[in-house]
Amino acid sequence: xxxxxxxxxxxxxxxxxxxxxxxxxxxxxxxxxxxxxxxxxxxxxxxxxxxxxxxxxxxxxxxxxxxxxxxxxxxxxxxxxxxxxxxxxxxxxxxxxxxxxxxxxxxxxxxxxxxxxxxxxxxxxxxxxxxxxxxxxxxxxxxxxxxxxxxxxxxxxxxxxxxxxxxxxxxxxxxxxxxxxxxxxxxxxxxxxxxxxxxxxxxxxxxxxxxxxxxxxxxxxxxxxxxxxxxxxxxxxxxxxxxxxxxxxxxxxxxxxxxxxxxxxxxxxxxxxxxxxxxxxxxxxxxxxxxxxxxxxxxxxxxxxxxxxxxxxxxxxxxxxxxxxxxxxxxxxxxxxxxxxxxxxxxxxxxxxxxxxxxxxxxxxxxxxxxxxxxxxxxxxxxxxxxxxxxxxxxxxxxxxxxxxxxxxxxxxxxxxxxxxxxxxxxxxxxxxxxxxxxxxxxxxxxxxxxxxxxxxxxxxxxxxxxxxxxxxx
Amino acid sequence: xxxxxxxxxxxxxxxxxxxxxxxxxxxxxxxxxxxxxxxxxxxxxxxxxxxxxxxxxxxxxxxxxxxxxxxxxxxxxxxxxxxxxxxxxxxxxxxxxxxxxxxxxxxxxxxxxxxxxxxxxxxxxxxxxxxxxxxxxxxxxxxxxxxxxxxxxxxxxxxxxxxxxxxxxxxxxxxxxxxxxxxxxxxxxxxxxxxxxxxxxxxxxxxxxxxx
Ligand code: SF4
Numbered sequence: 001x002x003x004x005x006x007x008x009x010x011x012x013x014x015x016x017x018x019x020x021x022x023x024x025x026x027x028x029x030x031x032x033x034x035x036x037x038x039x040x041x042x043x044x045x046x047x048x049x050x051x052x053x054x055x056x057x058x059x060x061x062x063x064x065x066x067x068x069x070x071x072x073x074x075x076x077x078x079x080x081x082x083x084x085x086x087x088x089x090x091x092x093x094x095x096x097x098x099x100x101x102x103x104x105x106x107x108x109x110x111x112x113x114x115x116x117x118x119x120x121x122x123x124x125x126x127x128x129x130x131x132x133x134x135x136x137x138x139x140x141x142x143x144x145x146x147x148x149x150x151x152x153x154x155x156x157x158x159x160x161x162x163x164x165x166x167x168x169x170x171x172x173x174x175x176x177x178x179x180x181x182x183x184x185x186x187x188x189x190x191x192x193x194x195x196x197x198x199x200x201x202x203x204x205x206x207x208x209x210x211x212x213x214x215x216x217x218x219x220x221x222x223x224x225x226x227x228x229x230x231x232x233x234x235x236x237x238x239x240x241x242x243x244x245x246x247x248x249x250x251x252x253x254x255x256x257x258x259x260x261x262x263x264x265x266x267x268x269x270x271x272x273x274x275x276x277x278x279x280x281x282x283x284x285x286x287x288x289x290x291x292x293x294x295x296x297x298x299x300x301x302x303x304x305x306x307x308x309x310x311x312x313x314x315x316x317x318x319x320x321x322x323x324x325x326x327x328x329x330x331x332x333x334x335x336x337x338x339x340x341x342x343x344x345x346x347x348x349x350x351x352x353x354x355x356x357x358x359x360x361x362x363x364x365x366x367x368x369x370x371x372x373x374x375x376x377x378x379x380x381x382x383x384x385x386x387x388x389x390x391x392x393x394x395x396x397x398x399x400x401x402x403x404x405x406x407x408x409x410x411x412x413x414x415x416x417x418x419x420x421x422x423x424x425x426x427x428x429x430x431x432x433x434x435x436x437x438x439x440x441x442x443x444x445x446x447x448x449x450x451x452x453x454x455x456x457x458x459x460x461x462x463x464x465x466x467x468x469x470x471x472x473x474x
Numbered sequence: 475x476x477x478x479x480x481x482x483x484x485x486x487x488x489x490x491x492x493x494x495x496x497x498x499x500x501x502x503x504x505x506x507x508x509x510x511x512x513x514x515x516x517x518x519x520x521x522x523x524x525x526x527x528x529x530x531x532x533x534x535x536x537x538x539x540x541x542x543x544x545x546x547x548x549x550x551x552x553x554x555x556x557x558x559x560x561x562x563x564x565x566x567x568x569x570x571x572x573x574x575x576x577x578x579x580x581x582x583x584x585x586x587x588x589x590x591x592x593x594x595x596x597x598x599x600x601x602x603x604x605x606x607x608x609x610x611x612x613x614x615x616x617x618x619x620x621x622x623x624x625x626x627x628x629x630x631x632x633x634x635x636x637x638x639x640x641x642x643x644x645x646x647x648x649x650x651x652x653x654x655x656x657x658x659x660x661x662x663x664x665x666x667x668x669x670x671x672x673x674x675x676x677x678x679x680x681x682x683x684x685x686x
Contacts, residue, residue, distance in 0.1 A: 016656065016659050016660055016663045017656055017659045019637070020636055020637065021635055021636060021637060022635075022636075022637035024652065024656055024659070024660075026660070026663050026664075026667075028671060029673070035504050035505070036504075036556065036557065036558070038507040039506075039507065039508065039509055042507065042508075047649070055673070055675075056673070063504075064505065076505075078505035078506075079505060081505075081507065082505055082507065085507055096676075096678045102682050103682055103685035103686050104678075104681065104682055104685060116673070116674075117673055119671065119672070119673075121671065122671060127556060128555075128556055129554065129555050129556040129580055143556045143580055144556060144580065144583070145556050145557070145558035145561070145580055145583065145584035145587070146509075146558040146559075146584075147558060147584065147587035147588070147648070148583065148584075148587070150649065151648055151649055151652070154649045154652075154653065155649060155652045155653060155656075155660060156660065156664075157652065157656075157660055159637070159648060159652070161635060161637065163579075192550075193492050193550055193553055194492070194549060194550035194553065194576050197550065197553075197576055197577075197578065197579055198579060227550065227553055227578060227579065229579045247674070247676050247681055248672065248673040248674050248676055249672070249673075249674065250670045250671075250672050250674060251674065254669060254670040254672070254674075255670070257668065257670040258670040258671070261668070261670065261671075293492050293494065293553075295492075314489070314491045314548060314549070315491070317489075318490070318491055318492065380685075381685065384685070411496075411501045411555070412501055412502075413501045413502065413504065413505070430494075430496070430554060430555075432494050432496040432497065432554060433496070433497060433519065434496065434497075434500055434519045435496055435501075438519065438524075
């Protein structure tokens with residue numbers, strides 16, 4: 001019999017029951033935020049139920065919170081109402097809540113791993129599509145809608161169809177200035193935004209082994225943008241070390257038992273996959289999206305493509321429409337494009353390592369006077385750690401705004417939204433039309449590329465940068 | 475949820491690929507705590523001009539398709555954000571079925587839970603249906619029982635996984651069903667769960683204090 005992949009092992013360990021191709025899968029961790037949960041709680045209440053396992057549930061506020069001064073009340077009435085609704089729901093169901101002023105508040109996919117609430121080998125559900133981020137730890141994350149949030153609240157389980165499996169093996173090493181974000185964007189460009197629909201994607205190969213857990217999170221996070229149901233990396237020494245000592249992680253003997261279990265989860269050498277993809281990244285250059293979905297991407301040394309190059313009629317139309325929205329002409333060199341705003345943030349690229357990389361570009365330099373640039377740390381803990389290293393000073397002295405944590409411009413639900421026509425370089429995951437505000441033109445890049453664009457006021461090739469040192473005596 | 479065996483009505487040809495849920499319902503309309511009334515904002519940024527007037531070039535504003543209840547879309551419909559609001563907005567507007575070459579996984583699940591029928595056809599078949607709907611408003615029938623689409627004497631078979639089909643046909647509520655038939659299984663499973671998979675009990679307030 002062939003061996004099993006990490007996905008198959010975790011899946012098998014969580015089957016409560018099945019009816020044909022439909023599996024009742026136990027959910028070990030449920031992360032809840034203010035925007036997709038109120039209707040689920042309301043409906044749960046109408047059934048006369050309460051949360052079945054409040055000990056396996058953690059709530060945070062992130063999607064619509066202001067990132068400005070936390071001492072001030074929240075201006076936007078509807079946002080304030082949603083946050084208040086979560087408070088009431090958390091209280092009546094006895095759920096731990098990382099509230100607006102909590103020093104542990106942050107983006108749902110950042111705080112889960114950071115507090116050790118998510119562990120290797122667990123299943124995670126959350127009403128946000130980037131729950132795949134947790135896969136970097138070797139956990140199985142499922143993004144779900146509001147009906148399924150209610151299902152998890154009520155039963156701590158989900159009916160799921162078993163996804164097909166895909167192995168993405170990444171070979172080669174990354175040149176200086178090139179990051180996992182570039183690998184992921186390039187991959188989405190190749191397979192398309194629907195390329196992984198129906199698949200649980202596993203990342204493996206020599207490069208992935210070398211990456212830090214935080215960097216793996218960027219890869220796992222972006223699985224969603226290729227349509228993947230979930231993304232995962234086999235747990236290894238690095239993921240185990242990552243969890244060690246975190247508040248919610250096991251300790252003492254329990255820890256030893258957990259480690260023994262986690263070591264069994266690694267994909268077997270002879271595991272079979274429904275699909276395998278091999279990608280080499282040694283020649284990869286920094287990537288910049290030029291269109292209105294993450295698959296519309298090219299290298300920084302390339303030019304905006306001519307839609308006529310697409311043979312498929314639909315693709316051509318989509319590209320034409322995208323260029324019109326983006327206000328770009330075919331043939332324009334990427335480094336000739338001027339930018340108005342820069343957002344370093346989101347669950348894709350706002351962990352400590354991302355901020356350090358960006359700060360190394362910024363240190364001792366100034367943001368272009370025509371650029372509005374903000375840094376929104378992935379969590380208040382990330383913010384605090386960055387401040388210990390003095391990164392806030394690096395950013396502030398350069399002319400960046402240094403904010404509190406939240407989803408912010410990743411989805412433009414709070415007041416950080418930009419004005420129509422603004423061209424924004426963003427380290428987030430979606431460049432959809434109007435995502436950062438009505439008529440805003442979003443270009444996705446790595447934190448290094450975004451930082452460099454903030455300084456220059458246009459795109460430049462991050463491989464040409466000399467990086468400074470940060471964090472010494474900060 | 476109501477049982478759904480058939481959907482019949484006018485088909486609206488919607489020739490866009492990769493329609494993400496941000497387009498179906500923009501984030502600013504997610505600040506609600508009830509699900510009704512979202513239909514007004516379906517495709518908001520495409521449907522209305524900046525001054526709030528209907529965009530005459532957007533097909534939802536074409537009077538001929540005013541009563542359409544079947545959306546004939548393209549590839550990868552409903553990708554992106556997990557917001558179930560996208561499904562609520564489509565349903566609230568009056569759509570009962572979406573035909574596409576493929577769907578975002580989470581959208582597909584959300585749709586089934588709300589009785590919005592998702593039909594998958596291959597590119598070629600989809601193109602044929604869309605063309606037929608383009609020329610004049612087309613009456614179309616989606617038969618969930620026989621997995622058959624029919625219009626103007628044409629018939630097309632489609633596939634649907636059994637679980638989704640059953641859910642539509644029976645109208646059964648997942649939560650009720652699971653609690654009724656599987657509560658004991660969930661208890662059994664939990665009893666076997668090793669303690670080390672925790673989480674550890676944490677005094678959150680104390681932890682927060684430590685970080686203040
Ligand atoms: S940062 Fe963006 S993708 Fe991440 S949880 Fe928030 S809204 Fe979702």
